[in-house]
Amino acid sequence: MKLIAAMSGGVDSAVAASRAKAAGHDVIGVHLALAKNPQKYRSGARGCCTVEDSHDARRAADLIGIPFYIWDMSDEFHEAVVENFLDEYAQGRTPNPCLRCNEKIKFAAVLDRARAMGFDGVVTGHYAIMKEVEINGEKIRAMYRGIDPGKDQSYVLAVLNQDQLTGAHFPLGDTAKEDIRKEAAAKGLLVANKPDSHDICFVPSGDNAGWLRDRLGSESGPIVDETGNVLGQHQGAYTYTIGQRRGLNLTIPRDDGKPRYVLKIEPKSNTLVVGEREALAITTIEGEKVIWCGPAPVGKSRGYVQVRAHGAAYPCSYQLIDSGSVHREISSDTSPILLIESDQPIVGLAPGQGAVIYDGDRVVGSATVASAR
Amino acid sequence: MARTIYFDHAATTPISEDALRDFSAQAKKVGNPSSLHGFGQAIRGDLEIAREAIAAAVSAQASEVIFTGSGTEANNSAIKGLFWSRAPKKIIVTTKVEHHAVHDPIHWLAEHEGAEISYIEIAADGSLNLSSLQKIVREHGDDISFIAILYTNNEIGTSLSPDEVEAIKQISGEIPVHYDAVQSIGKVDFNFEESGAISVALSAHKVGGPLGVGALLLKKALEITPILHGGGQERDIRSGTLNAPGIVAFATALTQSIATLEENRAKLLKLRTYFLEKVAEHFPSATINGRGDAPGIISVTFPQTKNETSLLLFDNEGIACSTGSACSQGLAQPSHVLLALGLNEASARATLRFSLNQSNDFADIDEFFEAAPAVIKRAQAAFLLTERAGKR
Numbered sequence: 001m002k003l004i005a006a007m008s009g010g011v012d013s014a015v016a017a018s019r020a021k022a023a024g025h026d027v028i029g030v031h032l033a034l035a036k037n038p039q040k041y042r043s044g045a046r047g048c049c050t051v052e053d054s055h056d057a058r059r060a061a062d063l064i065g066i067p068f069y070i071w072d073m074s075d076e077f078h079e080a081v082v083e084n085f086l087d088e089y090a091q092g093r094t095p096n097p098c099l100r101c102n103e104k105i106k107f108a109a110v111l112d113r114a115r116a117m118g119f120d121g122v123v124t125g126h127y128a129i130m131k132e133v134e135i136n137g138e139k140i141r142a143m144y145r146g147i148d149p150g151k152d153q154s155y156v157l158a159v160l161n162q163d164q165l166t167g168a169h170f171p172l173g174d175t176a177k178e179d180i181r182k183e184a185a186a187k188g189l190l191v192a193n194k195p196d197s198h199d200i201c202f203v204p205s206g207d208n209a210g211w212l213r214d215r216l217g218s219e220s221g222p223i224v225d226e227t228g229n230v231l232g233q234h235q236g237a238y239t240y241t242i243g244q245r246r247g248l249n250l251t252i253p254r255d256d257g258k259p260r261y262v263l264k265i266e267p268k269s270n271t272l273v274v275g276e277r278e279a280l281a282i283t284t285i286e287g288e289k290v291i292w293c294g295p296a297p298v299g300k301s302r303g304y305v306q307v308r309a310h311g312a313a314y315p316c317s318y319q320l321i322d323s324g325s326v327h328r329e330i331s332s333d334t335s336p337i338l339l340i341e342s343d344q345p346i347v348g349l350a351p352g353q354g355a356v357i358y359d360g361d362r363v364v365g366s367a368t369v370a371s372a373r
Numbered sequence: 374m375a376r377t378i379y380f381d382h383a384a385t386t387p388i389s390e391d392a393l394r395d396f397s398a399q400a401k402k403v404g405n406p407s408s409l410h411g412f413g414q415a416i417r418g419d420l421e422i423a424r425e426a427i428a429a430a431v432s433a434q435a436s437e438v439i440f441t442g443s444g445t446e447a448n449n450s451a452i453k454g455l456f457w458s459r460a461p462k463k464i465i466v467t468t469k470v471e472h473h474a475v476h477d478p479i480h481w482l483a484e485h486e487g488a489e490i491s492y493i494e495i496a497a498d499g500s501l502n503l504s505s506l507q508k509i510v511r512e513h514g515d516d517i518s519f520i521a522i523l524y525t526n527n528e529i530g531t532s533l534s535p536d537e538v539e540a541i542k543q544i545s546g547e548i549p550v551h552y553d554a555v556q557s558i559g560k561v562d563f564n565f566e567e568s569g570a571i572s573v574a575l576s577a578h579k580v581g582g583p584l585g586v587g588a589l590l591l592k593k594a595l596e597i598t599p600i601l602h603g604g605g606q607e608r609d610i611r612s613g614t615l616n617a618p619g620i621v622a623f624a625t626a627l628t629q630s631i632a633t634l635e636e637n638r639a640k641l642l643k644l645r646t647y648f649l650e651k652v653a654e655h656f657p658s659a660t661i662n663g664r665g666d667a668p669g670i671i672s673v674t675f676p677q678t679k680n681e682t683s684l685l686l687f688d689n690e691g692i693a694c695s696t697g698s699a700c701s702q703g704l705a706q707p708s709h710v711l712l713a714l715g716l717n718e719a720s721a722r723a724t725l726r727f728s729l730n731q732s733n734d735f736a737d738i739d740e741f742f743e744a745a746p747a748v749i750k751r752a753q754a755a756f757l758l759t760e761r762a763g764k765r
Contacts, residue, residue, distance in 0.1 A: 069684075116758045
């Protein structure tokens with residue numbers, strides 16, 4: 001096959017490209033320039049997006065023996081990921097930009113361009129496993145968890161539909177991270193010991209709250225309890241997330257002395273609602289923007305729901321329901337809603353997070369959390 | 374990938390056989406040209422022969438040739454040196470179509486040293502608007518530090534004609550003029566003496582010489598402030614042990630390319646005409662940028678493509694071309710040159726430069742056009758898909 005290997009400059013994507021080449025594919029390395037001014041990020045390197053990272057990617061491509069190019073995806077990234085991130089926070093939601101980037105950039109803009117140019121697909125260093133399987137009599141390319149539980153990235157890939165997955169190649173999913181590093185070293189790749197990238201690539205300082213305050217302003221507003229009593233003032237409501245305990249700076253203690261947690265963010269009134277930890281526990285999730293990785297399940301099904309990249313997977317039931325029958329907090333979308341009922345309480349779920357459905361280790365699909373109770 | 378077609382001679386040229394032979398022979402000799410002993414004196418002698426040959430090739434005095442490590446260094450030395458030497462004069466007169474080696478040091482001076490930049494207007498084909506220059510000189514004459522102009526544009530091939538050079542000489546009068554002639558030597562007529570310029574930047578690897586060698590032609594009458602200190606090897610204007618093999622090979626390559634200039638230009642004009650006919654035949658909506666004075670440089674805008682996409686596809690077919698100046702860290706920015714000519718960002722991003730030299734032939738062009746229609750078709754498909762996605 002003719003494949004485009006997306007190379008961030010890190011060890012995973014370098015080994016992925018190298019494995020794709022070793023498997024006999026015709027591979028071309030592409031580094032995505034996602035920042036308008038990559039020099040800005042040179043000193044604040046967090047593993048991707050910087051000029052130094054593009055040099056690392058180029059060197060890795062040289063050593064693997066594949067051509068290498070840089071694609072300017074900064075406009076697409078800014079619009080689809082950065083602006084969306086800000087917009088979501090401004091609405092009091094907690095988005096996951098990695099999900100968004102996979103859905104709109106790596107397996108949309110890049111995959112579309114690759115296909116139009118005559119390539120068959122995109123290779124990345126994500127830890128997930130692709131298998132040709134038959135589900136309900138239908139042959140599909142199904143996605144499974146990577147075998148290294150610490151690195152499994154199937155959660156952030158659950159936004160890919162079957163068409164995208166047919167062009168997605170993840171050569172690393174069957175290997176543990178430490179073995180990938182060993183393999184990189186054995187292959188002479190200079191990035192073998194490069195630290196993992198983490199946090200949000202376009203927030204080089206790592207200070208998400210500060211970054212958001214700089215862009216969305218920091219208008220303070222009331223912090224109230226569930227009955228509306230004002231307990232204090234916050235420094236810009238959208239820089240808090242549901243379930244957060246620290247940074248509230250409340251001076252009036254609860255009668256029972258228990259700590260308070262953020263229960264709700266109301267962007268319109270710029271209010272933060274706090275309460276006891278028990279109030280954070282939910283079992284019912286309503287998800288919108290539903291994406292099935294394979295065939296859409298019919299009726300009520302059993303599976304597991306996971307709401308964070310490396311969080312627990314809870315046994316659950318799920319089914320698509322008509323959107324008219326549920327309360328929609330944020331969206332005027334009329335497409336069907338995914339109703340997920342967890343067997344166990346889930347604590348600290350925020351609107352905007354991705355809820356991913358698994359059938360064992362197979363990713364069934366995902367939805368964006370609209371509301372939970 | 375059996376095919377290999379090199380259409381990127383404006384980025385760098387293959388070293389000529391003779392230059393390579395002289396480079397190797399010189400590299401085998403030992404001796405620092407600044408040393409006082411016989412070994413050093415022998416190398417110094419070789420260098421002076423090379424200096425004289427280069428001077429003769431461009432109608433300069435040998436004492437006006439200052440060797441540097443690159444064309445970029447020659448431009449930086451002239452631009453910063455002139456600015457500091459001519460203080461407190463603050464105004465630098467230039468154009469918006471300069472190579473980065475001129476554009477960037479001027480902007481650095483503006484940001485850090487208080488320089489003010491005044492731009493000469495440029496026509497859509499890259500021609501200089503001489504009355505605009507005249508107006509600037511009339512209004513600011515006494516405050517002008519110097520005038521810096523790209524003699525031959527590296528992206529579109531527009532080059533100053535002898536008449537334009539004469540007019541600039543008349544208009545500028547006592548104001549120093551610096552030319553970046555890196556793309557000019559061996560390709561168009563260039564005569565340092567007659568140009569009236571105070572300084573000129575040259576580079577070896579654009580004319581079949583080795584990488585890492587440049588020269589600054591600088592009028593004897595002028596002292597400029599050096600940017601490199603440490604030994605003063607080149608008349609106290611440039612320090613650093615001279616690159617003897619590179620310089621000797623530069624002289625060989627330049628002498629050769631000047632001797633064959635007319636012959637090469639005639640051949641390149643025919644190749645250009647043929648190339649443009651083929652463009653019109655296969656890509657009726659494509660447009661050509663520039664005046665074609667340096668006939669080897671052909672800038673083509675293929676509407677509804679992105680040059681980073683088409684370049685990759687051409688490369689995949691074994692065809693080397695460029696999105697513009699090769700210096701921008703691998704990231705295809707819209708060319709500031711094309712934007713200055715009035716192209717919009719989409720057109721600038723849809724433009725590729727094919728730069729031919731005498732080593733190319735008609736067969737290369739035929740082979741190129743066997744591959745090009747499929748490449749451009751795919752690039753257009755990718756472009757339209759991305760456009761649609763953008764509107765989704």
